[in-house]
Amino acid sequence: MELVEKIYGILAAEYGRVNDRESGVSLKLRNHKLKVSKEGLKDANRLYLTNPSATHFNLMVAAMTSYQFWSQKRLIDVDGMEE
Numbered sequence: 001m002e003l004v005e006k007i008y009g010i011l012a013a014e015y016g017r018v019n020d021r022e023s024g025v026s027l028k029l030r031n032h033k034l035k036v037s038k039e040g041l042k043d044a045n046r047l048y049l050t051n052p053s054a055t056h057f058n059l060m061v062a063a064m065t066s067y068q069f070w071s072q073k074r075l076i077d078v079d080g081m082e083e
Contacts, residue, residue, distance in 0.1 A: 003058060007065040018069060024076035037067040 016023020025033075044063040048056040 003061050004065050007062050008069060011066065011069045015073065018072045019074055021074070024074040027075055030070060030073050030075060033073075034067070034070040037063065037070050041067050 012018075015025060041060075041063040044056065044059040048060050050056075
């Protein structure tokens with residue numbers, strides 16, 4: 001799906017690909033981004049259920065892609081080692 005690839009590409013350009021060893025993120029950052037993604041997913045779901053339009057569908061797809069990215073993002077500990 002083109003939208004998924006675009007959203008993933010934006011996230012990967014900023015934070016690196018999900019499994020890149022060189023671009024892991026801290027647990028604190030990942031947890032924050034995951035929390036925001038969950039909130040966005042809840043909001044997008046509410047909007048879609050209220051009005052199942054193409055726009056709200058695309059918001060759901062974007063929110064799900066963000067949530068998946070942050071759920072799977074590689075972590076590093078404070079010493080820079082992988083977790």
